[in-house]
Amino acid sequence: FRKPAYPGYVTSVASHNAYVSRMIQNRLKTLNYPIIVDGDFGKETAKWVGLFQSRHALSADGVVGPATWRALFA
Numbered sequence: 688f689r690k691p692a693y694p695g696y697v698t699s700v701a702s703h704n705a706y707v708s709r710m711i712q713n714r715l716k717t718l719n720y721p722i723i724v725d726g727d728f729g730k731e732t733a734k735w736v737g738l739f740q741s742r743h744a745l746s747a748d749g750v751v752g753p754a755t756w757r758a759l760f761a
Contacts, residue, residue: 690760699750702728711751714759715739 694707702708705726712724712732720735733749741747743758751759 693753693756697750697752698728700728700730700733708732711736711759718759 691710694704698704698707698711708728709724709726711728712722712726715722715732715735716724718739720739722732722735736751736755737747737749739745739759740749740755745755745758
């Protein structure tokens with residue numbers, strides 16, 4: 688497993704970077720979240736990100752910023 692570098696911007700609902708969205712979705716899937724990997728950071732992805740955040744003592748806002756990125760790829 689090779690940890691990807693933080694892309695330098697916050698990723699959230701309606702983000703238009705399919706590559707980064709797929710990285711997040713693939714990582715959540717690897718961590719056993721039942722997420723569909725489609726490259727679309729929509730409401731479903733935000734829901735699973737929020738659950739991940741709440742389980743890791745992060746602000747459960749469904750937004751992937753630096754702290755969530757670090758926790759996802761720790």
